[in-house]
């Protein structure tokens with residue numbers, strides 16, 4: 001069974017991120033084509049990137065960065081849950097992405113974004129970053145935007161995710177279908193490469 005990590009991009013104490021992360025985790029867990037786990041960047045106490053190079057070129061020296069790399073290496077694909085901070089992804093997520101390289105390679109990236117405009121600009125930035133990390137950003141994504149965002153955000157009505165589920169479930173299903181397809185394809189390709197090298 002492919003292993004998928006739901007990576008929570010925001011690390012601030014009062015973040016909203018947990019709500020959409022838990023929601024997409026539950027939707028993905030209900031499927032029979034993936035095994036899902038929430039991975040919280042906050043649990044890794046990552047420093048700001050301070051290595052001589054990315055781990056494409058040399059092993060990282062920081063023990064927490066190595067622990068992070070070992071964790072993300074266990075997965076076949078990722079669902080990034082991202083806010084939009086000043087039209088891009090939170091610095092905490094960019095730093096966590098930079099703290100690894102080879103572990104991301106040849107694996108799919110799906111994205112759940114939230115914000116006034118559904119984190120549309122952050123999501124596109126993240127797709128470009130994913131390409132540089134040799135990932136496969138999938139076409140479909142979830143954008144929790146506008147009135148839906150305000151229904152569930154603490155600065156709005158602070159309602160339950162179930163109140164907007166009907167509106168965002170079709171895009172979540174499309175995204176998870178894309179993710180499942182690309183996970184299967186990239187697992188097969190990586191396995192073929194390993195077998196050939198053996």
Ligand SMILES: Cc1cc2nc3c(=O)[nH]c(=O)nc-3n(C[C@H](O)[C@H](O)[C@H](O)COP(=O)(O)O)c2cc1C
Nearest residue numbers: 010014015016017083084085086087114115116117
């Ligand atoms: C520093 C900062 C910059 C922000 N910039 C944007 C933005 O560019 N677009 C947007 O839709 N919301 C923006 N927001 C509002 C966020 O969407 C909102 O605060 C959200 O809850 C942040 O995610 P988090 O609570 O999971 O950290 C910004 C918030 C902060 C704190």
